[in-house]
Amino acid sequence: MNEATPPKEERTAALSGLGTSRKRVEDARFTQGKGNYVDDLKMPGMLFGDFVRSPYAHARVKSIDTEKAMALPGVHAVLTAADLEPLGLHWMPTLAGDKQMVLADGKVLFQAQEVAFVVADDRYAAADGVAAVKVEYEELPVLVDPFKAESDGAPVLREDIADQTEGAHGPRRHPNHIFTWESGDREATEAVLAEADVVAEEMIYYHRTHPCPLEPCGCVASMDKVNGKLTVWGTFQAPHAVRTVASLISGIAEHNIRIISPDIGGGFGNKVGVYPGYVCSIVASIVTGVPVKWIEDRSDNLMATAFARDYWMKGRISATKDGKITGLHCHTTADHGAFDACADPTKFPAGFMNICTGSYDIPTAYLAVDGIYTNKAPGGVAYRCSFRVTEAAYFIERMIEILAIKLGMDAAELRVKNFIKKDQFPYQSALGWEYDSGDYHTGWDKALKAVGYEDLRKEQAARVEAFKRGETRMLLGIGLSHFTEIVGAGPVKNCDILGLGMFDSCEIRIHPTGSAIARLGTISQGQGHATTFAQILASEIGLPAEDITLEEGDTDTAPYGLGTYGSRSTPVAGAATAMAGRKIRAKAQMIAAYLLEVHDNDLEWDVDRFVVKGSPERFKTMKEIAFASYNQAIPGVEPGLEAVSYYDPPNMTYPFGSYICVMEINVDTGTTEIRQVYALDDCGTRINPMIIEGQVHGGLTEALAIAMGQEIAYDEQGNVTTGTLMDFFVPTAVETPNYQTDYTVTPSPHHPIGAKGVGESPNVGGVPAFSNAVHDAFRAFGLTQSNMPHDHWRIWKTAQSLGLHD
Amino acid sequence: MVPGAFNYYRPDTVDDVIGLLGEWGDDARVIAGGHSLIPVMKQRLSDISHLIDLGGVEALKGIIIDGGTVTIGAMTTQHELITNDALASAAPIIREASLQIADPQVRYLGTIGGNVANGDPANDMPGLMQTLGATYHLAGPNGGRTVAARDFYEAAYFTAREDDEILTAVSFAATSGGYAYEKQKRKIGDYATAAAGVLLTMHGGSCSAASVALTNLSDTPVYCTDAVDILVGSSVDDEAVAAAVKAAVDVSDPVADTRGPVDFKKYVAGVIVKKAIESARSRA
Numbered sequence A: 001m002n003e004a005t006p007p008k009e010e011r012t013a014a015l016s017g018l019g020t021s022r023k024r025v026e027d028a029r030f031t032q033g034k035g036n037y038v039d040d041l042k043m044p045g046m047l048f049g050d051f052v053r054s055p056y057a058h059a060r061v062k063s064i065d066t067e068k069a070m071a072l073p074g075v076h077a078v079l080t081a082a083d084l085e086p087l088g089l090h091w092m093p094t095l096a097g098d099k100q101m102v103l104a105d106g107k108v109l110f111q112a113q114e115v116a117f118v119v120a121d122d123r124y125a126a127a128d129g130v131a132a133v134k135v136e137y138e139e140l141p142v143l144v145d146p147f148k149a150e151s152d153g154a155p156v157l158r159e160d161i162a163d164q165t166e167g168a169h170g171p172r173r174h175p176n177h178i179f180t181w182e183s184g185d186r187e188a189t190e191a192v193l194a195e196a197d198v199v200a201e202e203m204i205y206y207h208r209t210h211p212c213p214l215e216p217c218g219c220v221a222s223m224d225k226v227n228g229k230l231t232v233w234g235t236f237q238a239p240h241a242v243r244t245v246a247s248l249i250s251g252i253a254e255h256n257i258r259i260i261s262p263d264i265g266g267g268f269g270n271k272v273g274v275y276p277g278y279v280c281s282i283v284a285s286i287v288t289g290v291p292v293k294w295i296e297d298r299s300d301n302l303m304a305t306a307f308a309r310d311y312w313m314k315g316r317i318s319a320t321k322d323g324k325i326t327g328l329h330c331h332t333t334a335d336h337g338a339f340d341a342c343a344d345p346t347k348f349p350a351g352f353m354n355i356c357t358g359s360y361d362i363p364t365a366y367l368a369v370d371g372i373y374t375n376k377a378p379g380g381v382a383y384r385c386s387f388r389v390t391e392a393a394y395f396i397e398r399m400i401e402i403l404a405i406k407l408g409m410d411a412a413e414l415r416v417k418n419f420i421k422k423d424q425f426p427y428q429s430a431l432g433w434e435y436d437s438g439d440y441h442t443g444w445d446k447a448l449k450a451v452g453y454e455d456l457r458k459e460q461a462a463r464v465e466a467f468k469r470g471e472t473r474m475l476l477g478i479g480l481s482h483f484t485e486i487v488g489a490g491p492v493k494n495c496d497i498l499g500l501g502m503f504d505s506c507e508i509r510i511h512p513t514g515s516a517i518a519r520l521g522t523i524s525q526g527q528g529h530a531t532t533f534a535q536i537l538a539s540e541i542g543l544p545a546e547d548i549t550l551e552e553g554d555t556d557t558a559p560y561g562l563g564t565y566g567s568r569s570t571p572v573a574g575a576a577t578a579m580a581g582r583k584i585r586a587k588a589q590m591i592a593a594y595l596l597e598v599h600d601n602d603l604e605w606d607v608d609r610f611v612v613k614g615s616p617e618r619f620k621t622m623k624e625i626a627f628a629s630y631n632q633a634i635p636g637v638e639p640g641l642e643a644v645s646y647y648d649p650p651n652m653t654y655p656f657g658s659y660i661c662v663m664e665i666n667v668d669t670g671t672t673e674i675r676q677v678y679a680l681d682d683c684g685t686r687i688n689p690m691i692i693e694g695q696v697h698g699g700l701t702e703a704l705a706i707a708m709g710q711e712i713a714y715d716e717q718g719n720v721t722t723g724t725l726m727d728f729f730v731p732t733a734v735e736t737p738n739y740q741t742d743y744t745v746t747p748s749p750h751h752p753i754g755a756k757g758v759g760e761s762p763n764v765g766g767v768p769a770f771s772n773a774v775h776d777a778f779r780a781f782g783l784t785q786s787n788m789p790h791d792h793w794r795i796w797k798t799a800q801s802l803g804l805h806d
Numbered sequence B: 001m002v003p004g005a006f007n008y009y010r011p012d013t014v015d016d017v018i019g020l021l022g023e024w025g026d027d028a029r030v031i032a033g034g035h036s037l038i039p040v041m042k043q044r045l046s047d048i049s050h051l052i053d054l055g056g057v058e059a060l061k062g063i064i065i066d067g068g069t070v071t072i073g074a075m076t077t078q079h080e081l082i083t084n085d086a087l088a089s090a091a092p093i094i095r096e097a098s099l100q101i102a103d104p105q106v107r108y109l110g111t112i113g114g115n116v117a118n119g120d121p122a123n124d125m126p127g128l129m130q131t132l133g134a135t136y137h138l139a140g141p142n143g144g145r146t147v148a149a150r151d152f153y154e155a156a157y158f159t160a161r162e163d164d165e166i167l168t169a170v171s172f173a174a175t176s177g178g179y180a181y182e183k184q185k186r187k188i189g190d191y192a193t194a195a196a197g198v199l200l201t202m203h204g205g206s207c208s209a210a211s212v213a214l215t216n217l218s219d220t221p222v223y224c225t226d227a228v229d230i231l232v233g234s235s236v237d238d239e240a241v242a243a244a245v246k247a248a249v250d251v252s253d254p255v256a257d258t259r260g261p262v263d264f265k266k267y268v269a270g271v272i273v274k275k276a277i278e279s280a281r282s283r284a
């Protein structure tokens, strides 16, 4: 009947499924400049909007004179809060249960805040209009230090809620206080600390920075007044959630709103939230009746849209004399800026900061986070990490180093002594998480061997001696980091955003000729979803990955999902994809059984076909089955071959890894040279090793940037001093070191294919590796803690304070 | 960030450029490579309604080396400075410095004229021209005149050039002996945290001529007379170097910015000047 079946390996290879380093299908268009980003969109009659922004960090808006601007050729409208107020759109809800001004309502609370929206023929006319709007301000005292927020005489920032003693996350004790969030057992932790042999205490600051995607934020809003439909193309990491939010705040029925995320040039958390630019563009399109485009420029993006980090983490860690950790206490002061616009699941106002016990078996722990308002831009997004996990990882990886100093112990050995052991998984952490799987010791040993750890320590000791003898001005730092991530938010029972459960989805249609289209609730911003999700499916349904089209980002066609951030696409939508594939296969099995005239149970799956058990010559390939599903009348089976799956993950996944950085530091100039970066990742099942490697390279480069120079800095007046790429550090190829990647594979026990997610691990694990290298270089001279970013002058200051400059 | 509206001109001759400048006065500005000017226009920091492109003026281009004198037309790009081999032997410090400016993309367009005329203390070429003791050639409504590079800079963005003049060329004597241009920056494409140019000529173990200048360590480039006086006549031994470094740092006057505080910059200035002197000495 059928011709000879090629060997299994050959057929498996032909699918380019799981484990294949398949080339990214997206790259053909990206590398040829044929991507379709929101700013590429041009529509007839389209207008352009731009913001008048506040030059002050805190000021009362006395008056806004739009007359001169309106008189300019090409200017159509100038919107102010007064225009939005009748629509109830001068403020909007944030993802964190707070509200945020869309346009300045009586006062401004951070530099570059949106004050008025000028709508004009093109971006030049809009900029002319912006320059012509006259705003009269009365400057107010500025609050940039969160530790001064609750002191006597501190200016009250949020007059709108000054009297509210209850916020979205419980009691507020001061007008500038947002919430207190606690996790763990405070009393027990205090008791352990009080009795411990050794306690190390330190303030760990993770400075404010910014995701700075290559493409800034923007949108085109188009209200079709004839059919009442609103379409918005934009840089949305969560298009479905944006649709629901847009419907709730605008009153436009949800079926009349279509949100489309076209190609997105990087997000890293910056494109999760809802920005005034989106709201103003929608209103402007409704007012003018034509499409309105808004695109940020680089400084707008850095100064006004969501920042990341800015956590002051006061830690105390206790241990026995021989280095067994007994307790951890962390109090975090979280600088959230002018509005609480963090993008965290509702029940987690400080994200998953309570993963701060890290990779260690710490029996007793307590965490408290106080959110504080300051005169800085709102945000607090997960910059290539899952909700505050990078802060948590940095905190614990610094505390481990500091404890090692206090104990006079090698920091690698201290880690080995305290790692959660392989047989402890699933592991219940003191702060409430259930780690799904892990094997920390194996990867760690592999890492130490790979870099020649013991020899490095000898070399370092020799270098210190040479330095003391005046033979060199270079120090050697060995930066260790073992991180555990918590990704894949998340189980609907405890994870939602604005009440939307954080499941995700996949819908598959098999075409008659045996190719397919799959649509997901996520949206790629460069992660290569169209490549990897097709690979998951290829392995599940036995059709070649190249015959499967992937589509995301159009809310009219894709199934509902919560989008892409927090490394959740593979753990959640990837699981949905596998599950939908299995539904397809189940139906295919019934069809094959009918065609082969056997019982369903007499068939077994073999790569790309169903085979009659014991009769390898009798089979139906998936291609044949697909066609049959369209042309055979099969009793009891509906025609067609389609499936949809909504996946509610039973747990998070916990990727982990061992990173080591070897760094040379010039104590006179503060310059650094990275000699080696070794990164071992365990992300469970590996879908596409080449994409994993690309993700690790990208994440490490961002980590390098953050640790070594990237920051959003403010002066005393609340002016951003790093608002352009001249001062905001983004490494070029020249500053980027060579990376050595490695892996172990510990599948997730609860994920359908065992995958855990990898995109964010290198940022989470990389920052402590680089920062620890700097600290480690100065360990012999008494340094316990210094602040990132470790740019030239800060390193120089460290050397200076340690007396290393004569 | 987009600029306001402006008129654009592309004349062929220096006279026409001068004519247009005379016609539009303060509202006009010449543009060379645009890599300093266009960012300023985009931020709308200055009102420029008439932009006069020097790109069409052939007379402003080219490198001439004649009888020990090097003359470089204002519109010569930094890329051309790097790739011109005759220039590299007549004054190798030019290539060494140019390679440390910005990145290749900027250098394809950025010109020596724009770099030295701009008056931005962060630019590297003004310091380099101090080192070389260059002469600037200006053309204006009353014809040409020359100004010594060491007399040209008055304060940040203020120079001896009149608004209706343009810079047509720079010239200097070909160098012999040791040279070095050292620069510390945060990343590729960054201006200097501290930079220094040094020329050193040695005769029988003693320094017969020297030049030391600083970039981005004051509101103008700094020619370090005292450091030069210390070096000349010395054997450029450790003691002389230390004294020269100290003299150079003493005349620096950096301001704090995102590159760091003043004490750090002065310290690094010392390291960089020392490195430059030692490098020049090793090549002398």
Ligand SMILES: Cc1cc2nc3c(=O)[nH]c(=O)nc-3n(C[C@H](O)[C@H](O)[C@H](O)COP(=O)(O)OP(=O)(O)OC[C@H]3O[C@@H](n4cnc5c(N)ncnc54)[C@H](O)[C@@H]3O)c2cc1C
Binding pocket: B029, B030, B031, B032, B033, B034, B035, B036, B037, B038, B054, B074, B075, B100, B101, B102, B103, B106, B109, B110, B111, B112, B113, B114, B115, B117, B118, B122, B123, B124, B125, B165, B166, B167, B168, B189, B190, B191, B192
């Ligand atoms: C990312 C980046 C990094 C950079 N890094 C460095 C660096 O490390 N070091 C450095 O030195 N520079 C750096 N630059 C600046 C670069 O070298 C510029 O090209 C240079 O400063 C100006 O040259 P230009 O030809 O582009 O001049 P333009 O920008 O066209 O002009 C600059 C100014 O000079 C005036 N001008 C130009 N030509 C003349 C003339 N012939 N006569 C009179 N006035 C004239 C213009 O009116 C304008 O005011 C950098 C620029 C960028 C964008």
